[in-house]
Amino acid sequence: xxxxxxxxxxxxxxxxxxxxxxxxxxxxxxxxxxxxxxxxxxxxxxxxxxxxxxxxxxxxxxxxxxxxxxxxxxxxxxxxxxxxxxxxxxxxxxxxxxxxxxxxxxxxxxxxxxxxxxxxxxxx
Amino acid sequence: xxxxxxxxxxxxxxxxxxxxxxxxxxxxxxxxxxxxxxxxxxxxxxxxxxxxxxxxxxxxxxxxxxxxxxxxxxxxxxxxxxxxxxxxxxxxxxxxxxxxxxxxxxxxxxxxxxxxxxxxxxxxxxxxxxxxxxxxxxxxxxxxxxxxxxxxxxxxxxxxxxxxxxxxxxxxxxxxxxxxxxxxxxxxxxxxxxxxxxxxxxxxxxxxxxxxxxxxxxxxxxxxxxxxxxxxxxxxxxxxxxxxxxxxxxxxxxxxxxxxxxxxxxxxxxxxxxxxxxxxxxxxxxxxxxxxxxxxxxxxxxxxxxxxxxxxxxxxxxxxxxxxxxxxxxxxxxxxxxxxxxxxxxxxxxxxxxxxxxxxxxxxxxxxxxxxxxxxxxxxxxxxxxxxxxxxxxxxxxxxxxxxxxxxxxxxxxxxxxxxxxxxxxxxxxxxx
Numbered sequence: 076x077x078x079x080x081x082x083x084x085x086x087x088x089x090x091x092x093x094x095x096x097x098x099x100x101x102x103x104x105x106x107x108x109x110x111x112x113x114x115x116x117x118x119x120x121x122x123x124x125x126x127x128x129x130x131x132x133x134x135x136x137x138x139x140x141x142x143x144x145x146x147x148x149x150x151x152x153x154x155x156x157x158x159x160x161x162x163x164x165x166x167x168x169x170x171x172x173x174x175x176x177x178x179x180x181x182x183x184x185x186x187x188x189x190x191x192x193x194x195x196x197x198x199x
Numbered sequence: 200x201x202x203x204x205x206x207x208x209x210x211x212x213x214x215x216x217x218x219x220x221x222x223x224x225x226x227x228x229x230x231x232x233x234x235x236x237x238x239x240x241x242x243x244x245x246x247x248x249x250x251x252x253x254x255x256x257x258x259x260x261x262x263x264x265x266x267x268x269x270x271x272x273x274x275x276x277x278x279x280x281x282x283x284x285x286x287x288x289x290x291x292x293x294x295x296x297x298x299x300x301x302x303x304x305x306x307x308x309x310x311x312x313x314x315x316x317x318x319x320x321x322x323x324x325x326x327x328x329x330x331x332x333x334x335x336x337x338x339x340x341x342x343x344x345x346x347x348x349x350x351x352x353x354x355x356x357x358x359x360x361x362x363x364x365x366x367x368x369x370x371x372x373x374x375x376x377x378x379x380x381x382x383x384x385x386x387x388x389x390x391x392x393x394x395x396x397x398x399x400x401x402x403x404x405x406x407x408x409x410x411x412x413x414x415x416x417x418x419x420x421x422x423x424x425x426x427x428x429x430x431x432x433x434x435x436x437x438x439x440x441x442x443x444x445x446x447x448x449x450x451x452x453x454x455x456x457x458x459x460x461x462x463x464x465x466x467x468x469x470x471x472x473x474x475x476x477x478x479x480x481x482x483x484x485x486x487x488x489x490x491x492x493x494x495x496x497x498x499x500x501x502x503x504x505x506x507x508x509x510x511x512x513x514x515x516x517x518x519x520x521x522x523x524x525x526x527x528x529x530x531x532x533x534x535x536x537x538x539x540x541x542x543x544x545x546x547x548x549x550x551x552x553x554x555x556x557x558x559x560x561x562x563x564x565x566x567x568x569x570x571x572x573x574x575x576x577x578x579x580x581x582x583x584x585x586x587x588x589x590x591x592x593x594x595x596x597x598x599x600x601x602x603x604x605x606x607x608x609x610x611x612x613x614x615x616x617x618x619x620x621x622x623x624x625x626x627x628x629x630x631x632x
Contacts, residue, residue: 083250129249158257
């Protein structure tokens, strides 16, 4: 199982990557929405994308919208990972093809619970 | 290579990465704040500043640094308003955000050196946070938020010094040179190597090591402009406290200098600029009285000169008052009265470098007591360089720091010492062959 971590913070990519690898995932990283989109266009082997909201070049909201419209054939779970707690924004995201939402900071258990909600495998 | 190791708290990889990333974010924030102050288009600047603080806020939560989290949170709230144009950017906003930058940086440094954020009752951030919140609520006024900004110069981001940005192309070149080296070694190790090919391989080895050395040196070269980044900020604070007005001019920022030397010049340069403003420049009133423009000018420049790099701080202030310096030196017992009478101007300049020398009776907040030129000289000399001072009465003073291009590998002769080969301590280019 492969996951793409999209965040402009190296620290967060490292941290999230470590957590996911402990759960049995292979991870790759992109530092903004544009690079993530480019990656997803050519590499169709991802099952999960974890996406930050606020990023340079292309933010997470634009990126998920474009993934869902331009790459609609992909069987891909999209999870936003952000500090934004604005419920309108969250609803808008969920309406735009986002599967789950995870608030920063989160624990290993939080992440695990969210993955299970999306019926994704999690190694204990 | 590598500076003297800082005694570091127990900092794991993730925290180290956090310190580096946040340090970079704050550098960027500081640059943008300076741009804002000089009337740059605010949209892009604000977006960058917002991102720096936002990213920090997003990551501190994982690492458990509540002090940073609270400050970043308060800062972010204000930055959202600014970014969305709900509040205009004025001097007081920039000032407050600069204070935020300083405070965040200070806490990062605490984490790096001690592994924790420091005691809250000692380093109280509530004043700053309150100011930020008041500004968010739209209440004007910026009362003293503490004097943290005075010591900016000392608070250079610690972990930035431990890393260096290298172009991928340079790394690739290094990699292929290492490949060459391995290949040469393999040929040496082949059993059938004959005498003729040993000579050829030796030559090749010579070529590869020379290129390798040169490329590594190149990778260590960083633009001197890196040192200039924090000066506008420092100058502004120092000038405000001394009641001076300063205009800064920079040149030669793209001059390359070995990373290690660059770090070693950082403190001396800060001292030099501080000295130039505090001791060199006159107050606006004095300048007017002497027919000079109200605003003093400090030129900070870097350039090559006869195989060395010169970093120069030049002010258009009052120049050194030789009589006063001599009088003070006699008073401090550095020279005798008779000695003082016979002294030449060049020697007067030397007196300024004497440890503990200060012409100020009172200790100023900026330059402190006697901390200054002797420290500058010691630091630069430790880096293998030298410092000189030139001054013309009424026209200004120039402090020139010279350092070698790089802390190069110096060739040394190999001597046979009873069957053991040792490097002789004499540095002589001739001995290389």
